[in-house]
Amino acid sequence: MTTARISNCARFAERSIAGGGTPSSAWLGWRRDVESLDLDECPALIVVAPHPDDETLGFGATAASLRMRGVDVTVVAASDGGGAYPGLSPLERRWLERDRRAETELATRMLGLDPPIWLGLPDGELDRHEDALTDVLTEFLSAAAPGSWCAATWRGDGHPDHEAVGRSAAAACAATSSTLLEYPVWMWHWAEPNDADVPWQRMRRPVVDGGCSVRKRHAVNVFRTQLAPFEPGGDPILPPFVVQRLMAVGEMVFL
Template identity: 40%
Template sequence: MDVVARHIAGSGVSEAQWQACGWLDAVPVCEVATLLAGRSRLVVVSPHPDDEVLACGGLMAATQALGLPVVVMSVTDGEACYPGQSAWPPQRLRRARQQELTRALDCLGVSDGERHALHIDDGAVAGSEAALAMYLLTVLRADDLVLGPWRLDAHPDHEAVGRACALAAASRGCMLREYPVWGWHWLDPQDAPRAWASATRFPLSAPLMERKRAAIAQFSTQLGAVDGLECDPILPPSVVQRFERDYEVLIG
């Protein structure tokens, strides 16, 4: 469906507003094992290092625990997140964010899995969208489950990656589910039943949540837990709250 006025601004919709809307409680529940039935791998495609952990870190850890391999693909290195911050120029952020992802995947128990880093320029994925879809076709198998960002997530990189995932998954004939990241920030909860009519909730056990929280904590640059950062972090507590629920939501 088309969602109008998509933009990321301000502090966004609070977690309290999401919890009060009632829609989350009404979303159908499915176990991770059911989602993965008949699949041989989970392939998670992320616009920036941290998106995959925030949106589906619990699903990744659960998949590994069920004995299925997890393939993690980072489209960009997230190096453009703090423009104008002299202590954190793009080259330093490239290294730091990949290192943070390595530690996060270790927390989730998936550090030994297949990993791809495409190093497409942060903020410029749309210009490489066709090439990304072609690359995905070389990686995907028909019996994969692909998790990609929601195609209407409002961040241009997220939307471009989402479109590329949809094209490649359809061409390869594999299952696709989409995960919102910034959609939680800007979407009016009253519009969620229409925008996310095909949403499903996947419950996470206490041990999985512990792993996910530890993984999120590895993204020090995004949380602002680093020296020399003279601006607000990308992931203040109000944003992180949306990803600390004891379930994760996929669309499709």
């Protein structure tokens, strides 16, 4: 089953990460009523991350809150994470994949979650593997508790891998009558408050338990491969202002 493409890849490509994007202050000064999402309705959760770190950056506090409540939480890492830096040799790519896996397993442990399920799909090429990913997610959701939630990156997030994961999750949820939550990550970079390309009417704010946001902040800090330059003088994948913006706006989902 396929889902309609609602892509913002062109908009993301127009705004370089190094350029800063929409600052945290613009979002914090924005006033919009966002309905709360009651986590008590969740029987089980599968969190799908395009890359090793998205589960923590986009949904870590909510996942930790649900686990604290006794909800079964499964993290699925779609890609191997080896494409974060272009031009790596095969050996360097294997080293990066190893390090990103170790970082994610530490971060999920800090959030109180079980180690991720690793699918090992190629970073940067997830749109070529959507059918396979949809099949895997459908299998997972079919085996989960009835009415389980699936949290995945938003289909309009702007990053091609994020959007591919969102489409696969949407198709799997439709096939299994599961509840889909789409969490934005890069939307906060390229979009503007009240942006016409964002479905604000569908946005919800999960009500997270006390302390889980702090645990998320500590977990985010373990992703050194993304927070520090790969080579001296280079730019990190996640500059400090990107992390600060994500922590400032908090976790949101499209329902």
